[in-house]
Amino acid sequence: MLKENLQEVEARVADACARAGRDRDEVLLIAVSKTKPVEMIEEIYREGIRDFGENHPQEIRDKFPQLPQDVRWHMIGHLQTNKIKYIIERACMVHSVESVRLAEAISSAAVSHGLVMPVLVEVNMAKEESKYGIMPEDTERFIREIASLPGIHVRGLMTIAPYTDNAEENRVYFRDMKKLSVDIAGKNIDNVDMCELSMGMTGDYEVAIEEGATMVRVGTGIFGARDYSK
Ligand SMILES: *Cc1c(COP(=O)(O)O)cnc(C)c1O
Numbered sequence: 001m002l003k004e005n006l007q008e009v010e011a012r013v014a015d016a017c018a019r020a021g022r023d024r025d026e027v028l029l030i031a032v033s034k035t036k037p038v039e040m041i042e043e044i045y046r047e048g049i050r051d052f053g054e055n056h057p058q059e060i061r062d063k064f065p066q067l068p069q070d071v072r073w074h075m076i077g078h079l080q081t082n083k084i085k086y087i088i089e090r091a092c093m094v095h096s097v098e099s100v101r102l103a104e105a106i107s108s109a110a111v112s113h114g115l116v117m118p119v120l121v122e123v124n125m126a127k128e129e130s131k132y133g134i135m136p137e138d139t140e141r142f143i144r145e146i147a148s149l150p151g152i153h154v155r156g157l158m159t160i161a162p163y164t165d166n167a168e169e170n171r172v173y174f175r176d177m178k179k180l181s182v183d184i185a186g187k188n189i190d191n192v193d194m195c196e197l198s199m200g201m202t203g204d205y206e207v208a209i210e211e212g213a214t215m216v217r218v219g220t221g222i223f224g225a226r227d228y229s230k
Contacts, residue, residue: 002222006031009205009221016209022201027209030074032201032219035226036061038066043224045071053217054093057083064090076158076198077216078132081105087115095158095198096216098122098132103146110151117151119158120158120198122179122206125173128162136176140184147191156196156214157181174211181212 009029017024026203032053033041041052041063050070054060055077064073072092079087079096087094088109097119099101110117119144134142143154159177161170177199185194200208202221207215220226 002040002224003047003080005222005224006047006049012206013216016206020210020212022079022209026214028215030076030215031219032076033063034077034219035228036149036223038063040223041067053219060090061086061116062209074215079106084109084131088117089115092118093118093120093155095120095215096122096132097146097152098134100142100192101146103149103152105111107146107151109151115154118155118161119152119154120196121146121160122160123152123177125159125177126162131160133159134172136180139180140187143184143192147189156193156198158215159197159206160201161199161204164203167207170204171207171211174187174204174208174213180210203210211219220224 013027013029014024028051030051030053031044031049034055051072051074053074053076060073073090074093074095075087075091076095079102081102092107094117102215106117107147121139122133123136123139124131125136145220147154159179161173164170181194183199196214198215199213200216202218205216205218
């Protein structure tokens with residue numbers, strides 16, 4: 001069953017790339033496995049997926065030793081500074097940097113482990129009260145503030161668009177984020193590469209790809225609905 005879900009998502013990703021005149025390999029599909037057991041992740045791994053997303057640091061810590069070493073774990077959710085220790089040597093990227101304090105804490109953890117952590121800046125494109133993220137108009141200033149920190153490398157932007165039944169409603173946010181990314185790239189800030197745009201989830205990843213996403217984060221579409229009651 002998971003295999004069919006994945007095939008469906010892969011087909012839709014390929015179609016969206018084709019509509020946008022983009023190569024399929026410009027878009028990384030991240031399977032969001034939060035709350036899902038290792039057995040399900042293994043099933044998707046066997047289909048060739050290597051990139052998995054989690055929003056709780058403890059889940060990365062706990063799942064990491066149970067899966068093959070070539071899995072790339074993406075930290076996509078809100079990260080508290082006291083939990084960085086769980087992901088610093090396990091995550092390949094932190095998508096959710098949204099405060100200077102967090103960037104500084106990741107920086108010092110990375111330096112003490114002798115590594116450089118690729119990070120994305122989370123932008124609250126729709127300015128939703130309930131969401132974390134830097135306001136679009138503050139993003140360049142924020143990036144300038146964190147760019148020179150050792151141990152981190154800013155690689156682009158991430159956004160979580162509003163929940164909606166109509167993906168078209170989110171097109172404007174994806175389009176504006178692409179514009180923001182191009183604007184900031186044009187400033188040539190040292191140690192900053194605006195090459196990644198992490199945007200699009202189960203409800204809207206096709207629209208996000210049409211608007212330039214380089215990473216889509218798909219959970220429900222691959223693993224089915226999540227059960228938070230347990
Ligand atoms: C849960 C989650 C996703 C995946 O959501 P789906 O709607 O299940 O695809 C993507 N990004 C983030 C940050 C998430 O927390």
